[in-house]
Structure formats: C-alpha cells, structure tokens
Amino acid sequence: MKRSYDQFCGLAKALDVVGERWTLLIVRNLLLGPQRYSDLLRDLPGITTNLLAQRLQEMEAQGIIEKSDAYRLTPLGLALEPAIHALGRWGFRRMRAPARGEYRSFALLAVALRRRYRRNATLRAEVVADGVPYRFTLTKARAEIGRGDMPSPDVKLTGPGKSLARLFLDEKRQMPADVIAEGKASAVRALLSAFAASDD
Amino acid sequence: MKRSYDQFCGLAKALDVVGERWTLLIVRNLLLGPQRYSDLLRDLPGITTNLLAQRLQEMEAQGIIEKSDAYRLTPLGLALEPAIHALGRWGFRRMRAPARGEYRSFALLAVALRRRYRRNATLRAEVVADGVPYRFTLTKARAEIGRGDMPSPDVKLTGPGKSLARLFLDEKRQMPADVIAEGKASAVRALLSAFAASDD
C-alpha cells in the first residue's frame, strides 16, 4: 500500500525503497557495523522514535537490514554503499565549514574515509576516538572501516575525535599534541597518507 | 527556511538538496538534454503541476538547473549523474519484468544505456524511437546520449520504441522486423554490442 513512482526504471525503483526521509542515513550509519536501536537514535539527531522504528521495519521487510541482536546490513543493503558514496561525494563539494549546531562525529568522518581510500596500502590499525574504537583494515583494493577494536594492530591512534579528524583531514598530517600514536612511524605515515584529505 | 538534517556529512548535505520527492527523477530526465515544462510534466507521470513548478524553482535556486528557453542542467546538476547511475544500478537489480500500468519509455532506456556503455567504441548514431530522435556519440571514454538528431550518422535505427528496447536489451541482438537499420552492418553491430544488456 505504499506510494510508488511506478516507472520501469532502476532509479525510480531504488527511490521507491530508499527514497524516503532518513532511510539512506540509517544505511550510512550501519556501514560501520551493526548498531542497536538506541545507538541509531543517538547518532541520528532529529529522528523521532516512531519514525526510526517504522523505517527499521520497512527496511527489514525490504531485505536491506536484518535484526538479530542489533540491526545489520544484509548484502543487499551493503550494496547501497557505492550510491551512498556517490551522493556523499556530490554533497561534499557544496559543503562549507561546519555551521554552529551542526552535528559532527568521528563516525561520519569514518564513512567518508571509506570512500577516500587511495588504495595500495596494507595495514591494520585501530583508532580510538573519544573512547570509541574503530578498526581499519586496509588492503590493496579497499578499506574496511568499522566500529570495534582491532587485535594487535600495526598502528594505534588514541585521542579526541576532533583532533583525530584534524589529523586525517589536514593535508599536512601534523600529529596533534593530544593524540597518542603507537606503532612504527612508517606505519603511522602509511595510515595517514592512505586517505585523500578531500574527495572532490 | 527548509528542513535540513543539519549534519556535517556529504550524504546529508546532498539529501538536503536532492532528497525530496521527484527531484532526482527530474535530474534524470534532464540528463538527455534540455526539456520544457510540458515535456517534464508529460514524462513524469504522477507529478502534479504545482509540485513540478515548485521543484523547478528550488532546483534553480540551488544551482542545479537553469532556465532559459527550456530547463537544462548546470554543471553542478550534471555532476549528479554518477549518483543517479549508482542508485539506478542498485534499483535495477531488484527489478522484475515491467508490471501492468508501469510507465515505460525509450527515454528511460536511454538513460540506462548511458551507464551501461562498455567503452572503446567510436561511433555516431541516431536512433529514432516512435518518431523521437536520440543521438548517440560513443567515444573511447564515455557515451553521450541525448535527445535530438544527429547529422550524417554512421548508423541510423528507426522503429517503435518497444522493438528498439528489445534490440538493445536482448543479448541476442536480433534485428526486429519493424526496425529499419541504415549504415554499415559492422557499425550496427558495434552500436548494439557497445552496451551491456544488463548492469548488475
């Protein structure tokens, strides 16, 4: 009984399923790994409880996510990643410096880093931003970045999310004073230079 | 004064601008070239006149389209093409055979062909579907497909949109009886084999 564009067209079919408000942002947040209802609610400021619950139901019915303990992307949902990156790249080009009151988080940067990976690094790293661990698995072809810790990483960076963001975004890659870097200096350099500072 | 996700994130910024209903479908239709108000209204079944007018105003204010005689994409609007293709590819994977009452047109196929181009052909063609001409300019890197005729093409195909669609979509590439092909047989073959029949 849902509203549909009713066109024999891939784009129209995609928008029939993921074109409604919040849906693609939920997928984006799940790209970093499974999340609980309360995690999604916290990391999607402005969404209401009823709408989040409704979206999750619809997405599960569409086969985009599945619920076990937490909500996680199915392979079909994960296949939205190229579209999310393409839209993100377009939106990034028109972004200005963050406005006051605009929501920021290291998780949002982590998603952007997934698409900015330059390739050809081989490295396992852990980045702990504001106490939340992220694991970076860089292979020749792609970067797997998600929440969770990484056993015996080549590099470990620990610090405030703000400083870590500056470290990854600033072309100069100067280590801020409040970031602790563990591991070989060459590996630290390899990690930081594996991602483009910008992507437009 | 519009509703915004208010997140420092490329995806959220993109959806702030093109996330509302119909917007990306309008961009898709303009990928084939400038269109007048009545063309858009006719080719977007279900949209209402007020909503089309409102969207066009918003898109012009955002710098995605510009209005002169007709509406045309700006470079910024054209930059949405990769995102549209990525979403279209995802949506195509879940498509079934066209349902009854579903809107179809050769123009929708033409957009899909833009993304299915296999590269490495060099060819100028004109395809006249149901009396409406489309020009195909295939270069090594990309396919430029739009409305309008093509002076002195290497190949010219004329016929009902339905038969032309079958010709491009069927792996066997058998020429239907009601399609007239002009040009060298090798060029006709080159045109048809330049596009993947499917894209998933």
Added chain:
DNA sequence: CAGGATCCGCCGCGATACTG
C-alpha cells in the same frame, strides 16, 4: 533503561480547478 508504541499537530504532497 533499552526498545519501542501511541497520540497529536503540521506541512509536504497529491488532486483538481483555474489563469495569463
């Protein structure tokens, strides 16, 4: 307290009629 469900008010959207 996590994980929702319920109620209400508004505005984005759909349908139709009308205008320069």
Added chain:
DNA sequence: CAGTATCGCGGCGGATCCTG
C-alpha cells in the same frame, strides 16, 4: 503552454506513554 490557487490527506516531527 506554463504555470498559480485551493483544498484535503498522509507522512513526518514532537512529546508522552507503555512494557519487558
């Protein structure tokens, strides 16, 4: 041909209320 005006509904936002 290219829109504007009006109206009603449903999707969405805000707040509150269950329920294990």
